[in-house]
Amino acid sequence: MTTTRRARIELGHGDITRMAVDAVVNAANSSLLGGGGVDGAIHRAGGPTILAECRELRAGRLRDGLPTGQAVATGAGDLPARWVIHTVGPVYERTGGAEATGGTGGTGGGALLAGCYRNSLAVADELGARTVAFPLISAGAYGWPREDAIRTALGTLAGIDTEVESATLLLFDAATLSLAEQCLAEIRPR
Template sequence: MSTPARVELRHGDITRLSVDAVVNAANSSLLGGGGVDGAIHRAGGPAILRECRELRATRFPDGLPTGHAVATGAGELPARWVIHTVGPVYGRTPDGPQRLTDCYSTCLAVADDLGARTVAFPLISAGAYGWPREDAVRTALDTLHGVSTDVRTAILVLFDAATLRLAESLVG
């Protein structure tokens, strides 16, 4: 029976977590970039890029749409899979908040399809895409606490201690 996942907050390197799936805050090209995306591609090695190129050649010739998610293997990461999602750029479209929510919920749906029980999420769109941190944290927590899933544990991995403290203050 599906219920919302237990949500844990952590500060650290998402590429080092031994979980079933790691979420990549990808760009629509799926071909790597900066921030979390670049770190996952570097740590996971060339196998992830090969699978992403195959996805672009077959299922997503125009790129992965914002708010959607797709999985690949995890290459050399300690995870089994990488779930790639494209977050919205803050302020670019009026449906940005819904698209950000969609990122988390579609990643959970993909995790369910894979049979993943532990999933690590970055704070989607809060880096280069400019989403205000407090709103990004609230969206992540509200969605992860509100979506029924077979995922048992969702870990929100925050990029610095200040963001972790912010998230802890919003939980408690």
């Protein structure tokens, strides 16, 4: 059966570790072993089960780590969600006026960032998740410009056929939420 439904996009401001959804997306690093920002918060709040499952993935099919733009799921440990979908966003760099990503060189970071959302939804579909909460991937320590990160997130989520019913983009502050509301109004059909 081919899916022809689009997820309802919602915006919010809050702590992703407290979201009672089927799956939360983790802006992970390629090691999958925890870090700062959203990644560290999810690992701390979710407890040791998440790290143990990530270590199993690293010992098995992801020996070299999770590639940028790809996604993989684990259980959610102590989080109110059922699953954590880990994805690695690209690092934003300005080189000669062109965007680039650490480790890939050249341009194409926007496609990798969109891939984080697209592949996370694909994993959510495989899991049977109906509600998914996303952070604004790469917009923190990875330096992606907020407006571009928001437009990439919303444009990608709005354009993908999925069984996910609700995709919530959680923003880190009121100003970013306001910007996301403006961007969402521009892409929603009138």
